[in-house]
Amino acid sequence: ATLTQDGLEPGRTSLTCYGSRGRMDAGATADLIAARERLCKALRVTEPGPLRLGLLEAVGLTPEDCRHAATLERRRMRDAGLRPGMSPVERRKRIEAVLPQAGEPWAPPGRCATLWLILAEALENGHDAAGAELVHEITEAGSVR
Structure with missing residues (x-):
């Protein structure tokens, strides 16, 4: 699963x-x-590849902070009020009401929670965050980090 850096930055997306x-x-x-700001500080200076343990520690992240952030990410989800038998039009309307505006950078809560748990595990066990890598992807709109 992919998350973009702009979708994680607190000032770029509604959070x-x-x-x-x-x-x-x-x-x-x-x-x-606050947790996202520390993570983004690390992302801004890291090289492509796994997120390094020393960098995570340098920005002040702890396993407890990361686990708490994972819980908070899940609390970003809102109940759209979907019910059985609801028409497709009504379902779409309710889902759109709880999603961010089109074009706004967004990181899905479940993916973000998983990222935080990967970081917590790395910090607890003293190793780089395997499974969390920074990459540069070239798209029609330019480089995505």
Whole structure:
């Protein structure tokens, strides 16, 4: 699964965690933004390849921070209110209401949570983050990192 760096950067994408009843959780959102900022600091200076243990430690990430961030990423998901028997048109309308605007950088919550768990495991076991690699992909729109 692929995540783009711009989809992870807090200032480039809407980043909101929700609590019970679908209300914004300001504290959880602030915690996730802080974790994402540390991760993005590492991503901005790393070379293509696996995310290095020393770099993750240098930006202040800990296994506990990463596991907490994984939980918070899942709290970005909103309930679209889908019900059995709903028409395809109504289903699409409800799904579109909880997704970001078209063209906005976005990193799916499940993929982000998985990334954080990979980083937590690397930090706990003292090795580079195997399974989390920075690559440069050339597209029609230019280089994607």
